[in-house]
Amino acid sequence: MYFGKKYQKRFQSDLITLMPRLWRFALSLAGQKDLADDLVQATCLRALERESQFQAGSNFAAWTMTICRSIWLNEMRSQHLRKTGQLDTAIESNLIDPSPSPETNIFAAEVFKQVMRLPEGQRSVVELVFVEQFTYREAAAILGIPIGTVMSRLSAARKTLAPLQQEQASQMKKGELA
């Protein structure tokens, strides 16, 4: 638990440091850039309100992402569904800016597109375990699902994404990727 103003200032600073990871997780849940923005904003404000509930020494990133998941499932997802009638159709595949190495960038864009095309449940598990480096157990706790469900979602995602791994290995062999 944080006490006093110096901790409150630090709490905000920790939230800002966490924002890139939080935004990626929000995108994996929401599937759209603008919804991810709204979700991150709502999460940060909720986290600030609940600052006194955070236990010092526990995993700050996991705590914040649990809030994010809860807001998405309990508040924003149903609103989105009511508005659009679509549960999971948006695909953000144009967020990668073409920069340094064309080969690296084309491949990175392809990876991003394939991950974003996964169903929401698989996408969020892949994001937490593969991108944010949470353990299976931590991902299960953040998403509020059994570890077995994490493993089965990952298993399905691995099948879809396996060709990317082969492609990367072949490009690295040819020296096209760093």
Place this chain on the structure above:
Amino acid sequence: MTYPDEHLRSYLAGSLDPETAQQIEADLENDPILEQRLLALEGLRPVVQQGFAEIPETDHLKELEHKIFAQPTAANDHASAPSFVRTWGGRAATLVVGLAMGTSLIYWADDTPDWRQEVASYQALYVKETIASLDRSEHELKQELVAASTVVGQQLNLSDLNDLDGLKLLRTQVLGHEGAPLIQIVFADPNGAPVAFCILKDTDAAGTSMQSTSLKGMASADWTGNGYRYLVIGGQNQSRIDTVAKQIHSRVL
């Protein structure tokens, strides 16, 4: 139950017989070592990280950060209010001026332990046997560095970590410190003893020059620059640690 690596690889590839696969998933519930072994074999991890390396765009994030934290709200009013408190990189020492037992007192109070002390405590658990079985191929070492670069936002090249005063690169892993990514790159010295190079992202950190210190009985050298804190630590040979730190400093920063 202990599973050979080939079983775990088959499990990840979806080609293991269903009965053993179910047993692995059941064992995962209570076996953190099995979990770490499986995670270490997840070949898709570095691949997927590459796809998210530029996500989100820095400018977009800055705008969002401004939108959330610049406007006063009931929730964050207190955080932006002026106070006598000064943070060091948001994390370290706070100068507190106060009265104690009727006399004026100026002292430094840690609001968290120095990150170097925490890394040193972790590093102190490493012995030769911990790293003896680490045997990554060049391809795996590269993949781990790509993954770590993505998470921490700093390019780490295999070539920068070779020929460091006889050290052999063994492994790179992503850890975390108070929500910020912390990279630990593990080497073996010529005697097989563990040495680590650690990077902590801290955008508020002011640049500092290199300094040598003994931490938890181990030789160390640390410096700060470009929004990162760096630490080389391990063993008792301060001269080697200083040499390695200078080499890394000239290549990485």
